[in-house]
Amino acid sequence: MEAHYSSAPELCVSEWVNTEQPITLQSLRGKVVVVEVFQMLCPGCVSHGLPQAAQVADTFPREHVVVLGLHSVFEHHAVQGTREALRAFLHEYRFRFPVAIDAPSGRGLPQTMTAYHMQGTPTMLLIDRKGRLRAQLFGQMPDMSLGAQIAQLVHEDGNTSEHSGLTRACEETSNDCNQGSCTLK
Template sequence: MKTQLAPEWQTTDWFNTPESLSLSGLRGQVVLLHAFQMLCPGCVSHGLPQAQRVAKLFPDVRVIGLHTVFEHHEAMGVASLRAFLHEYRIRFPVAVDLPGPDGDPLPRTMRAYAMQGTPTTVLINAQGGLHRQMFGVHDDLLLGAELGLLREHATSSAKHPTTPQLGSMHSCADDSCAIK
């Protein structure tokens, strides 16, 4: 089974970074994308604190926030998000998901990833492949172990350039990836 490449993000604004980021520009790095809404209780109490812990404990993992609003659009604009990020001391880069076309209430990146809601954590391997996507609260220990494995694979692939790259010759299940 071939790992699906993670869809590119479609955004309008970025915070905590001097320039817009792209998934293709982050190739070679393990990425944790945290999709949230600032008025989502689970995001504020669990998801965002977890993303902050990952950013602190795994400095080589790129933690990216995605403010993806599918409800209460009027209350969660860019000015409110700026204040929220300041008050909650969110330091990692955060993008604003591009609204859906023609009145679609679901933002474009949220739809491209078929997210069920917020919080959603997306793990993207160093080759840009969609490793795992989790809706709701995810256990810290399990997330840390999975990030460790993704980091280890990224490091070993960089040291051994003749090793087949993920996305070309591998088979992944929920609990493992094997080279064919």
């Protein structure tokens, strides 16, 4: 008998940086997905969370593990909320993995952050090959332990034949959710 894990809610995204095509969790079934949730003005994200995510991308082969960033702004919206500021930040720090901007909700917390009941940033989401949320880690975690957790997800049975209904958490006001990802115009 196996533990029961919930399907990871789809990301609610207003814009993407470092990728030409929008990306959905749905489209990544069959791979392990690591999502680093951050704010560019969050010191722990800049010094620890994002470099660790970059190291995950360097350590595991891309056909097994995909690393995404999620810029979930819940404070100082005016100065870190823009795509231009985020692009400059990612460029200067040389973070090259795709980064989504968490769709604002008009109520402070952005939509994906709300859907996952996150406590703050940095938060790391580990999603298995069946699209299930296996770990949600707030704060810092040792590299060795993280490497071990991701490797476990890589090496376990990843048969994706079973149906795991897609969770829809993005707001109706999102006007382009028909591909699983909610893109605000």
